[in-house]
Amino acid sequence: MIKLVYCVRKRADMSFEDFSKYWLEEHGPLVRSVAGALGAKKYIQSHAVTPELNQAMKAERGLAEPYDGITELWWDSVEILTEALGSEAGQAASTKLAEDEARFIDFSESRVFMTEEHVIFDL
Numbered sequence: 001m002i003k004l005v006y007c008v009r010k011r012a013d014m015s016f017e018d019f020s021k022y023w024l025e026e027h028g029p030l031v032r033s034v035a036g037a038l039g040a041k042k043y044i045q046s047h048a049v050t051p052e053l054n055q056a057m058k059a060e061r062g063l064a065e066p067y068d069g070i071t072e073l074w075w076d077s078v079e080i081l082t083e084a085l086g087s088e089a090g091q092a093a094s095t096k097l098a099e100d101e102a103r104f105i106d107f108s109e110s111r112v113f114m115t116e117e118h119v120i121f122d123l
Helices: 016-038 051-061 078-086 088-101
Strands: 002-008 042-047 069-075 111-115
Touching: 016 042, 016 069, 016 078, 016 088, 069 078, 078 088
Parallel strands: none
Antiparallel strands: 002 069, 002 111, 042 069
């Protein structure tokens, strides 16, 4: 499987609570509704918690500002993803998602990349 990892920062004009609520209650169902057109198998949102602890770890290590969350989206293969994104339905789904993301994500401060997992342990 391959996985898209999307490290997300909220738009500056939104509170974290509004960002998190929109992402979970509006965008999540939208992703689910277009999963078939995208050929996606799994979608997870991880919302930031414990802001004080995050800031302490940032200060301790001299890190950049933490992200507000991470999205993970899985496909069975690169070929399935490529085929889906090459289809009219896949392109429409991708456009729909990007338009919705603009409502709550600061694109200039977010990062996205494709990965392949290597499990080191799974207790």
